[in-house]
Amino acid sequence: MCMAQKDSDTENDADLFLALAPRIAELLKGVQQVDLENFSMDIGDLRIFIPRGAFSQPVQPGEKPARRELPADLLPAPFEEKVPSYPGRVREVTLGATRGDGGSRGRTFSIGGAATPAYAGGFGSGPHDPVIALDVFDMDIALPRVLKENVREVMQDPAEWARFNVEKLGADMVTIHLMSTDPLIKDTPPSQAVKTVEEVLQAVDVPIIVGGCGDPAKDAEVFTRVAEMARGERLLINSVTLDMAEQKTLEKVATAARENGHVVLAFTAIDLNSAKELNRRLYAYLPPEQIAMDLTTSALGYGLEYSFSIYERARYAALMGDNELAHPVVTAATNAWAAREAWMNLAPEYGPRELRGPLWETINASILLLAGVDLFMMMHPAAVQTIRDVMQRLSTPLRETPEWIHDWVNVRT
Numbered sequence: 001m002c003m004a005q006k007d008s009d010t011e012n013d014a015d016l017f018l019a020l021a022p023r024i025a026e027l028l029k030g031v032q033q034v035d036l037e038n039f040s041m042d043i044g045d046l047r048i049f050i051p052r053g054a055f056s057q058p059v060q061p062g063e064k065p066a067r068r069e070l071p072a073d074l075l076p077a078p079f080e081e082k083v084p085s086y087p088g089r090v091r092e093v094t095l096g097a098t099r100g101d102g103g104s105r106g107r108t109f110s111i112g113g114a115a116t117p118a119y120a121g122g123f124g125s126g127p128h129d130p131v132i133a134l135d136v137f138d139m140d141i142a143l144p145r146v147l148k149e150n151v152r153e154v155m156q157d158p159a160e161w162a163r164f165n166v167e168k169l170g171a172d173m174v175t176i177h178l179m180s181t182d183p184l185i186k187d188t189p190p191s192q193a194v195k196t197v198e199e200v201l202q203a204v205d206v207p208i209i210v211g212g213c214g215d216p217a218k219d220a221e222v223f224t225r226v227a228e229m230a231r232g233e234r235l236l237i238n239s240v241t242l243d244m245a246e247q248k249t250l251e252k253v254a255t256a257a258r259e260n261g262h263v264v265l266a267f268t269a270i271d272l273n274s275a276k277e278l279n280r281r282l283y284a285y286l287p288p289e290q291i292a293m294d295l296t297t298s299a300l301g302y303g304l305e306y307s308f309s310i311y312e313r314a315r316y317a318a319l320m321g322d323n324e325l326a327h328p329v330v331t332a333a334t335n336a337w338a339a340r341e342a343w344m345n346l347a348p349e350y351g352p353r354e355l356r357g358p359l360w361e362t363i364n365a366s367i368l369l370l371a372g373v374d375l376f377m378m379m380h381p382a383a384v385q386t387i388r389d390v391m392q393r394l395s396t397p398l399r400e401t402p403e404w405i406h407d408w409v410n411v412r413t
Contacts, residue, residue: 084121089113090315090319090326091326092128093111094109101234106205108234109131111131119394132376133377136162136200138176140155150380159202172206174206177212212238220250227257232261235263236264237257237262250282251284255285266278266282266291288326292375293327295311295329295331297332300364301341302338330375331377336363337361342361357380361383362387369391
């Protein structure tokens with residue numbers, strides 16, 4: 001009953017409006033603007049149609065709007081790849097010396113020489129592929145089980161360990177860490193260190209990196225003796241620091257390296273100003289072609305982003321003409337194992353540590369590869385194999401260009 005009455009009222013209102021419409025139209029003739037008060041309107045779906053070209057080409061009364069045909073394809077635009085050029089470049093440094101060059105190595109490696117950012121625009125990392133060195137220690141040290149299981153049988157003999165790294169694991173170079181010389185560990189004499197390095201040189205014919213214990217005074221003594229014994233072999237001495245400069249031992253090591261034909265690794269802690277200062281000090285004793293840089297590698301989760309930034313900034317500075325940073329760079333990807341997540345036995349959701357460790361080292365190496373690192377010091381065979389595969393993929397151009405790649409805008413998926 002009520003609904004019927006409401007519908008009747010609505011119909012009456014509509015009839016009244018229609019009856020008044022002509023009168024309202026008559027009153028509004030010539031009116032430019034109408035102000036409405038207390039007005040409301042209920043609208044359902046509102047559709048607005050704007051004729052094509054309504055704003056640019058007004059349609060006259062009675063005239064039919066012109067119909068425009070849509071283009072079937074986009075206009076082709078030429079593309080010319082521009083190869084960037086930079087005022088500077090990274091110096092080249094040679095590691096190892098063959099018999100013809102006064103050493104006994106079977107081959108040598110050149111690092112550095114880059115004139116563009118690493119892998120930017122398909123240019124690769126530089127004129128030389130990055131080099132991988134595997135670690136050897138001169139004493140039994142605490143290593144994660146996942147690392148020990150690969151070298152357990154040779155860990156007691158540095159020479160055999162070096163041979164295993166080259167022949168079985170495919171190392172380009174070998175790093176012998178003389179940890180036993182540390183005054184706080186065994187404090188073995190320099191003569192013992194010299195003997196160990198000599199045995200490694202006889203066991204393999206690849207270039208050698210000689211690492212110290214981290215004590216500036218003891219390292220200076222050991223490096224000097226090793227440099228004299230291995231005259232002409234062009235070792236990479238790892239490393240010289242600003243602490244040596246403060247203790248007046250930097251000159252001794254640098255002079256020994258120059259006189260015996262070796263390369264020194266200038267180590268600084270994630271600071272380009274410190275790197276520049278150390279290199280300036282070294283120039284007083286060494287030609288720049290006998291200097292490489294280690295700018296410090298932090299582990300994933302422990303500051304790796306800072307390491308990436310510092311290595312990348314060093315590359316760009318060299319390309320822009322900063323001669324004090326125009327040296328090839330080395331990274332200890334093995335520092336990834338300093339992250340406890342890489343080797344500790346954690347909850348199941350973290351995955352097996354047998355995989356976590358190699359993944360941690362691989363990620364460290366991969367990220368710094370993109371920053372332009374020239375030489376990697378590594379340990380786990382799986383990480384080495386993976387990073388080699390990454391290098392190959394990044395350096396190998398596409399065999400053929402897909403037809404659609406130059407017309408990607410019109411591609412329909």
